[in-house]
Amino acid sequence: MRDRILFTDLDGTLLSHHDYRPGPARAAVERLQASGVAVIPVTSKTGAELGPIVAELGLRDGWVAENGAEIRWPGPAAPTVHGTPYDQVRAGLAAAAAAAEVTVRGFGDMSDAEVAALTGLTLSAARAARTRAYSESFVVLHGSVTALQGELRRRGLRAVRGGRFLTATGLHDKGTAVRAILARLLPATSWAVGDAPNDAPMLAAVAHPYQVRRPDGTWAQLDVAGVIRVDGVGPAGFVEVAERLLSQVMAG
Ligand SMILES: [Mg+2]
Known part of the structure; x- marks a missing residue:
């Protein structure tokens, strides 16, 4: 090395x-x-x-x-x-959003074309971006990110901010x-x-x-x-x- x-x-x-x-x-x-x-x-x-x-x-x-x-x-x-398996992250994000009265839209809710339009990625690159194993990138359409963070923490998850999206992950x-x-x-x-x-x-x-x-x-x-x-x-x-x-x- x-x-x-x-x-x-x-x-x-x-x-x-x-x-x-x-x-x-x-x-x-x-x-x-x-x-x-x-x-x-x-x-x-x-x-x-x-x-x-x-x-x-x-x-x-x-x-x-x-x-x-x-x-x-x-x-x-x-x-x-x-990482925490993707299905578990998605389910936890949905439950946390409901509890915090926040509306989110994740890559799993979007088509390849929608992700491509939001990001400027090509369709095939958008498909690769949606091929997630351990985390969910999302946008908040309505409600408080702080409240959402609290509800995510109660479920062993967190959200981090990247350049364009929030991403829900396990505690890593x-x-x-x-x-x-x-x-x-x-x-x-x-x-x-x-x-x-x-x-x-x-x-x-x-x-x-x-x-x-x-x-x-x-x-x-x-x-x-x-x-x-x-x-x-x-x-x-x-x-x-x-x-x-x-x-x-x-x-x-
Ligand atoms: Mg960056």
């Missing part, structure tokens, strides 16, 4: 919030990997979505899907699952998975980069946490000690973080 790991969020960080493309981040990923840095995506995306992205970017050191629910290790090791987060990877792979140092509140637990778990700007030019308010804000939006910010990491590698 590599001495250095960079954990990265995908949507709004390594990939553009608007077109889901890596842009300049693609070359940065290549340089990182050529310099012996493991780049591990840690995302709310599903395993079905990650397959083609990992292949396209040439990532080879594993991945984390659905906000920490599932870890795929490099090599033949069996996946590690922290991106940090759960990052800590498990660090404990098993024991890198000399760890970096992470993200853009949204669901990245905070991942950032808090590493030695060098970084935050990129959102498309509106602001940084999300994250309660993470020592987090460094870079100027670039999304992939441009990822490139800045990669350059800092590469200069550390060069310095030995």
